[in-house]
Amino acid sequence: MTPQYTLWQMVAYMLRLGTLGFGGPVALVGYMQRDLVEERGWISAADYKEGLALAQLAPGPLAAQLGIYLGYVHYRILGATLAGLAFVLPSFVMVVALGWAYVRFGGISWMQAVFYGVGAAVTGIIAMSAKKLTVKTLGRDKLLWAVYLTLAAVTIATESEVAWLLIAGGVLVWLLRAPPGWARRGTLGAVSIAELPLAASLAGSADPSLLAQIGVFFAKAGTFVFGSGLAIVPFLYGGVVTEHHWLNEKQFVDAVAVAMITPGPVVITVGFIGYLIAGFGGATVAALATFIPCYLFTILPAPYFKRYGKLPGVVAFVDGITAAAVGAITGSVVVLAKRSITDLPSVLLAAVTVALLWRYKKLQEPVIIAAAAAVGLILYPLTHA
Structure with missing residues (x-):
């Protein structure tokens, strides 16, 4: 079937969405359905649904992967590459500019005041997203609840995301719900799961140069982000703050806030973090290392997804790993709250954020962020005199 649009029209659309697309991953995929399927008719409903299913299945930020897949539908590898770059590039430029301003003017009280307000609001936003x-x-699924609660508890206790437990959650649900033949015979399964922690520890044992370390760490981050871009938050905290000590806790909360106030995928916070660690080179390496895995996880299985995406084993694995990722996100709310909610005004800011999002379902997050920044400008000088 001949496409009803040119490749460059698709690239222009993704560039515009990456520049103006506020609201988080759910809003972004909704914009794509409205604009590309319903209004313009560029993408069929069936292709859109397959792309969304693949984006939910594979590791990587949901909206970015869907954009890559929609570029692939009619223009294959070139379309996927250009659509993905167009979607991510605007927000990358924005976070690098904010990173420069943060480093250059970070000691100025107005910037500290802005992040004082925004940090509390971001905690409330993540709490509502986790809900x-x-x-x-999860619904009423007891097995998924068990996986979810385990990951939430581990994330709170360790103040980091234990990456191999995400995979273990998927494997556990797969083996219990749709076991393959070898699992029914009781072979290999226990060995494979037991070796996951060892593999994870070996993967993190190298000590190359700083940029190489950044590349390796953020490649692992890109590999273990399932569904919402917020899933990367606990993983990044564990590595950037706890393990490598590249940033302090305040800087990390500020980095999450920067991702919230910019359009495009939330996971682009990696660009800001990379800039704080190692300047523009660090930002570039962090962004490429994070997005290349999700790009590959989209284009490589795309030709086969129609055939295998609905197999019971695949569905069960996705259910398990998604429950684990959501549990880690929920645990990260507690971890971040301990850092960003430090006094009564910040408690009230977070509570008001939750109340507004609960009451007004269509309220845009950037509106809350802007209001929180204004409140921070007023309150910070009064509470930190």
Whole structure:
């Protein structure tokens, strides 16, 4: 079937969406359905649904992967590459500019005041996102709840995301719900799961140059982000703050806030973090290392997804790993709250954020962020005199 649009029209659309697309991953995929399927008719409903299913299945930020897949539908590898770059590039430029301003003017009180307000609001936003994801993902499924609660507890206790447990959650649900033949015979399964922690520890044992370390760490981050871009938050915290000590806790909360106030994928916070660690080179390496895995996880299985995407084993693995990722997000709310909610005004800011998002379902997050920044400008000088 001949496409009803040119490749450059698709690239221009993704560039515009990456520049103006506020609201987080759910809003972004909704814009794509409205604009590309319903209004313009560029993408069929069937192709859109397959792309969304693949984006939910594979590791990587949901909206970015869907954009890559939609570029692939009619223009294959070139379309996927250009659509993905167009979607991510605007927000990358923005976070690098904010990173420069943060480093250059970070000691100025107005910037500290802005992040004082925004940090509390971001905690409230992530809390509501975790609630929505929990309700949507788990239902009344006791097995998924067990995986979810385990990951939430581990994330709170360790103040980091234990990456191999995400995979273990998927494997556990797969083996219990749709076991392959070898698992029914009781072979290999226990060995494979037991070796996951060892493999994870070996993968993190190298000590190359700083940029190489950044590349390796953020490649692992890109590999273990399932569904919402917020899933990367606990993983990044564990590596950037706890393990490598590249940033302090305040800088990390500020980095999450920067991702919230910019359009495009939330996971682009890696560009800001990379800039704080090692300047523009660090930002570039962090962004490329994070997005290349999700790009590959989209284009490589795309030709085969129609055939295998609905197999019971694949569905069960996705259910398990999604429950684990949502549990880690929920745990990260507690971890971040301990850092960003430090006094009564910040408690009230977070509570008001939750109340507004609960009451007004269509309220855009950037509006809350802007209001929180204004409140921070007023309150910070009064509370930190």
